[in-house]
Amino acid sequence: MLIRDARWFLIAPLVMACxxxxxxxxxxxxxxxLTSTPDGEKVAVYDVTTGGGTxxxxxxxxxxxxxxxxxxxxxxxxxxxxxxxxGDRPVRVDVPDLGVSAGAxxxxxxxxxxxxxxxxxxxxxxESYFQADTPNPQDIDAFVFHWALxxxxxxxxxxxxxxxxxxxxxxxxxxxxxxxADARRREPVVIRDGLVAxx
Numbered sequence: 001m002l003i004r005d006a007r008w009f010l011i012a013p014l015v016m017a018c019x020x021x022x023x024x025x026x027x028x029x030x031x032x033x034l035t036s037t038p039d040g041e042k043v044a045v046y047d048v049t050t051g052g053g054t055x056x057x058x059x060x061x062x063x064x065x066x067x068x069x070x071x072x073x074x075x076x077x078x079x080x081x082x083x084x085x086x087g088d089r090p091v092r093v094d095v096p097d098l099g100v101s102a103g104a105x106x107x108x109x110x111x112x113x114x115x116x117x118x119x120x121x122x123x124x125x126x127e128s129y130f131q132a133d134t135p136n137p138q139d140i141d142a143f144v145f146h147w148a149l150x151x152x153x154x155x156x157x158x159x160x161x162x163x164x165x166x167x168x169x170x171x172x173x174x175x176x177x178x179x180x181a182d183a184r185r186r187e188p189v190v191i192r193d194g195l196v197a198x199x
Contacts, residue, residue: 024065025137028165044160051154054087055118059145059160064137067129067189075132076189077107079145082125083118091118092150093126100130102143107132111196129189129196 029044035058036042043060062078069076077100085091096113107130118124132140141164148157189196 024063025140026063026165026167027061027143027162029059029061030161030163042165046158048149048156048158050149050156051089051151052087053085053089053091053151053154055091055149056084056086057147057149057158058082058084059147061145061162063165064132064140064143065189066137069131073135075134075137075140077102077130077132077140077143078127078189079130079147080125080127081147082123083116083149084123085118085120087151088120089151090120092116093118093124094148094150095126095128097146097148098126098128099146100143101146102132102140105132105134105140107143 026041028042032044032046033042034045037060039062041060041062043058046057046059048055048057058081060080062080064075064077067074067076079098079100081093083091083093093116095111095116096109098109100107109128109130111128116124116126134140143162145160145162146157147160148155150156
C-alpha cells in the first residue's frame with residue numbers, strides 16, 4: 001500500500017506541470033450566434049446594408065493558441081469573416097482595417113495585408129491572425145474583433161465581442177490522469193512572410 005501511495009508523489013508533479021502548459025483558448029461570439037462551423041466554432045451572423053449594397057457576414061474564431069511568426073514562438077488570435085454578397089455591387093474587405101482589442105494585451109496583425117473583393121452573387125472567406133504580446137494564450141479570455149466592409153466608398157463598421165467558450169474545452173477521461181482526445185486540437189499555426197505556411 002505504501003508503494004502505491006509513493007507513486008502518486010512521483011506522478012503528481014508531472015500532472016501539475018502538464019496542467020500548467022499553455023493550451024488553446026476556445027472562444028465564441030456573444031451576440032447573433034445563429035450557426036456553427038463544421039469544427040464546432042460558434043458563428044455570429046450579420047445582415048449588412050451600406051452604399052446600396054447588401055451582404056450576409058458570418059464571423060467566427062478558432063480561438064487563441066500558440067504558434068510561430070517567421071520562426072519566433074508567439075500567441076496568435078484567429079478571426080474569420082465569410083462574406084456572401086447578396087446585392088448587385090462589389091463588396092470590399094480591406095484586411096488592414098481589421099483589428100483585435102484584447103484588453104491590456106497588445107495585438108498586431110501577423111498576416112499579410114490584402115484587399116478582398118467579393119463580386120455580386122459570390123462568397124469569399126477572409127481569415128487573419130493577430131500576434132498577442134503574451135507568451136500564454138490563457139492571458140486572453142476575451143477580445144473584440146473590429147471589422148469593416150466597403151461598398152462604393154460607403155463603409156460599414158462593426159465590432160464583435162468574443163469570450164472564452166468552456167464547452168469546447170477538452171474533457172477529463174473519467175478518473176484517469178489523461179485528457180480525452182480533442183478532435184478540435186490543431187497543429188500550431190506557422191506564419192512565414194505574412195502567409196500561413198501549409199506544410
